[in-house]
Amino acid sequence: MTITTQSATAHPAVTPAAVMKAPAMKKVIILGASSGIALEVQRLLARRGCELLLVARSPRRLAEIQADLLVRGARGAMTHSADLASVQQHADILDFARRLFPDFDTVLLAYGSMHDQKDSESSVDILLEELQIDFVSATAILTLFAADLERRGAGCLAAITSVAGDRGRRSNYVYGSAKGGLSLFLQGLRSRLYPAGVRVITIKPGPVRTPMTDHMHNAARFADPEQVARDIVRALERRSPDVLYTPRIWRYVMTGVQLVPETIFKRLSF
Amino acid sequence: MFGQSSVRKQPAAPPSTERILSWGRYPKVAHRYVHQPAWNDQVPEILAAAAPGSLLPYGLGRSYGDSCLNAGRELIDCRRLNRLLGFDESTGVLRCESGVSLADILDVFLPKGWFLPVTPGTSFVTVGGAIANDVHGKNHHCAGTFGSHVRQIALHRSDGDLIFCSSEENPDMLRATIGGLGLTGVIAWADIQLKRVAGPWIDAELVPFHSLHSFLDLSRESDGRFEYTVAWLDCFAGKNPRGVFFRGNHATDRGREFRHRRGPKLPFALPAWMLNRYSVKAFNTAYYALHAAKRGAGVVAYDSFFYPLDSIRQWNLLYGKQGFLQYQCVIPEANLEAFEELLDRIAHSGMGSFLGVLKQFGSAAPAGMLSFPRPGLTIALDFAMRGERTLKLMQSLDEVVRQSGGALYPAKDARMSPALFDVSFPRWRAFVPYIDPKMSSSFWRRVTGAQE
Numbered sequence: 001m002t003i004t005t006q007s008a009t010a011h012p013a014v015t016p017a018a019v020m021k022a023p024a025m026k027k028v029i030i031l032g033a034s035s036g037i038a039l040e041v042q043r044l045l046a047r048r049g050c051e052l053l054l055v056a057r058s059p060r061r062l063a064e065i066q067a068d069l070l071v072r073g074a075r076g077a078m079t080h081s082a083d084l085a086s087v088q089q090h091a092d093i094l095d096f097a098r099r100l101f102p103d104f105d106t107v108l109l110a111y112g113s114m115h116d117q118k119d120s121e122s123s124v125d126i127l128l129e130e131l132q133i134d135f136v137s138a139t140a141i142l143t144l145f146a147a148d149l150e151r152r153g154a155g156c157l158a159a160i161t162s163v164a165g166d167r168g169r170r171s172n173y174v175y176g177s178a179k180g181g182l183s184l185f186l187q188g189l190r191s192r193l194y195p196a197g198v199r200v201i202t203i204k205p206g207p208v209r210t211p212m213t214d215h216m217h218n219a220a221r222f223a224d225p226e227q228v229a230r231d232i233v234r235a236l237e238r239r240s241p242d243v244l245y246t247p248r249i250w251r252y253v254m255t256g257v258q259l260v261p262e263t264i265f266k267r268l269s270f
Numbered sequence: 271m272f273g274q275s276s277v278r279k280q281p282a283a284p285p286s287t288e289r290i291l292s293w294g295r296y297p298k299v300a301h302r303y304v305h306q307p308a309w310n311d312q313v314p315e316i317l318a319a320a321a322p323g324s325l326l327p328y329g330l331g332r333s334y335g336d337s338c339l340n341a342g343r344e345l346i347d348c349r350r351l352n353r354l355l356g357f358d359e360s361t362g363v364l365r366c367e368s369g370v371s372l373a374d375i376l377d378v379f380l381p382k383g384w385f386l387p388v389t390p391g392t393s394f395v396t397v398g399g400a401i402a403n404d405v406h407g408k409n410h411h412c413a414g415t416f417g418s419h420v421r422q423i424a425l426h427r428s429d430g431d432l433i434f435c436s437s438e439e440n441p442d443m444l445r446a447t448i449g450g451l452g453l454t455g456v457i458a459w460a461d462i463q464l465k466r467v468a469g470p471w472i473d474a475e476l477v478p479f480h481s482l483h484s485f486l487d488l489s490r491e492s493d494g495r496f497e498y499t500v501a502w503l504d505c506f507a508g509k510n511p512r513g514v515f516f517r518g519n520h521a522t523d524r525g526r527e528f529r530h531r532r533g534p535k536l537p538f539a540l541p542a543w544m545l546n547r548y549s550v551k552a553f554n555t556a557y558y559a560l561h562a563a564k565r566g567a568g569v570v571a572y573d574s575f576f577y578p579l580d581s582i583r584q585w586n587l588l589y590g591k592q593g594f595l596q597y598q599c600v601i602p603e604a605n606l607e608a609f610e611e612l613l614d615r616i617a618h619s620g621m622g623s624f625l626g627v628l629k630q631f632g633s634a635a636p637a638g639m640l641s642f643p644r645p646g647l648t649i650a651l652d653f654a655m656r657g658e659r660t661l662k663l664m665q666s667l668d669e670v671v672r673q674s675g676g677a678l679y680p681a682k683d684a685r686m687s688p689a690l691f692d693v694s695f696p697r698w699r700a701f702v703p704y705i706d707p708k709m710s711s712s713f714w715r716r717v718t719g720a721q722e
Contacts, residue, residue: 034309058309058311061311067353067355071357072354220289
């Protein structure tokens with residue numbers, strides 16, 4: 001979007017976000033730094049000389065990631081070990097970031113969980129756990145960081161949801177509903193933060209070859225996490241889009257999937 | 271996510287077991303399961319849970335034959351263990367996990383003025399694979415093999431230990447693991463000595479030659495002056511082959527800006543009839559003419575000098591559905607007649623290939639117990655798999671190799687006999703005690719007759 005200074009003055013109602021230049025992304029917080037997609041995103045950011053704050057559960061794995069990113073050129077890589085699924089730990093995470101990584105400009109939420117759909121049908125515990133990780137905890141921590149960025153009037157919040165959230169399907173509607181809920185949440189958050197000049201990006205990958213999907217029978221045909229990471233980093237660096245489908249073909253596929261009438265869709269087994 | 275399309279009636283095969291093939295795409299075997307650890311802390315569980323003789327670490331699958339396969343059993347795909355764990359600027363020692371590829375190392379370190387101490391003809395191999403096959407490169411005559419630049423490794427063993435191996439600590443296990451075909455355990459990380467270079471450019475020279483003797487003269491004359499030497503050979507010519515000798519040094523000039531080439535990708539296996547003696551002869555003639563015309567010196571990018579084939583992704587599909595076999599042997603220099611006999615048999619078979627690669631090995635002491643390089647001439651040739659005919663030719667080449675006191679390269683082999691292995695690698699029995707009891711491979715069972 002190109003808006004000249006002139007038109008901005010002519011329409012003072014246009015919010016600062018519209019005239020603001022895309023900020024150089026320098027300091028990035030990754031929530032879920034050991035997820036398959038996050039690992040690749042972090043490497044690309046490291047190559048660009050970004051500073052990173054990595055949040056994940058295992059201190060040992062965090063140390064390995066940190067070493068890797070520093071060797072690859074990250075200007076800095078701080079780690080904070082926390083269980084992101086547990087909402088009680090979120091305040092700590094924000095506090096840590098504010099104290100030791102105060103001028104962060106981008107937050108990427110990259111963690112998630114996908115159980116076998118059949119398990120979440122037969123076990124309410126598994127169902128709730130999935131919703132807790134993919135929806136409840138995700139919206140909770142995004143809310144904390146949103147308030148912080150809103151106050152500052154700058155920055156970018158990005159979260160990885162899934163194309164599975166675009167329509168409920170027989171074979172994975174539990175994961176899909178959690179991710180779909182997260183997508184809706186981000187949509188509203190985007191609108192709320194727009195006046196403050198904070199950007200919100202919804203990232204919807206198709207199936208990606210990561211440890212999360214290894215158990216699926218057709219995993220060999222899934223997208224390469226490196227390719228998905230390249231799309232994500234490009235979206236973070238630019239001012240558009242608001243919603244990123246990656247690989248791009250999924251934008252068209254999902255448009256088609258959403259067009260199928262429900263009376264037909266309910267008969268489909270995929 | 272969107273993966274589980276159509277609810278399956280029968281249980282689906284475990285993922286990724288279907289398409290694990292070696293680079294030659296022969297033999298085609300099935301695996302029971304492929305583990306894909308993403309972290310070193312997951313490896314001990316995999317080892318502990320496995321049955322004896324059931325596992326083999328797997329990297330980028332660039333071994334040509336069956337040394338990276340474990341038919342009917344399990345593989346540990348190490349490609350996600352690809353982290354760089356530390357780099358010491360003052361010494362140039364890199365610590366990295368075993369699934370890191372050489373291409374990745376070059377990507378990160380060449381811009382900083384560091385290069386691999388030894389590199390094979392493709393950068394798409396893992397550090398683990400480079401160690402397990404103790405790979406060599408165009409600088410064997412002055413730098414030895416990859417294994418001789420490994421300062422230390424950490425090795426997961428199935429008894430739950432992570433053991434450190436260096437020249438001070440467990441030196442025998444280090445020498446067993448270098449060239450040990452992945453059988454001694456899973457390498458957690460390795461310390462590799464990188465070397466300083468001025469930039470990505472190579473001062474290269476190209477010299478046509480017309481006989482084996484002139485090749486040897488060129489090679490001897492070049493060894494002192496050039497860090498890298500290798501030759502391409504037209505194997506249709508028999509005893510007096512024509513060829514092109516490549517030699518080079520790292521260039522001091524940093525002048526030009528360097529950009530990666532990204533070439534085409536072969537999308538599917540070509541029909542087998544496209545490669546026949548006429549098309550290959552025509553190719554070789556054109557290749558020779560083109561290079562003979564380019565004779566002389568020039569500055570070239572490192573990737574076109576070291577990795578000409580890396581720019582064509584999946585070039586192995588060129589050989590069709592049946593795949594191909596690479597024959598790489600070394601023959602002691604004193605036995606030049608044997609080498610001529612070898613070339614003669616290939617020429618008469620009419621089954622020669624485009625990629626005859628010739629190199630004179632140096633006299634460096636082997637870094638591993640089962641290392642392949644030894645003083646002599648090594649040649650590597652690709653043969654499209656045409657069934658019995660191809661195997662017969664190779665058996666007849668085996669005779670020459672065996673009588674000359676030579677050896678075949680396990681990383682390229684899919685069919686050598688246990689007898690030939692026994693004479694080419696007489697120390698294999700001394701190696702056996704170092705094998706991890708949970709490890710085995712198709713290659714190892716084939717050449718040693720081990721069943722368990």
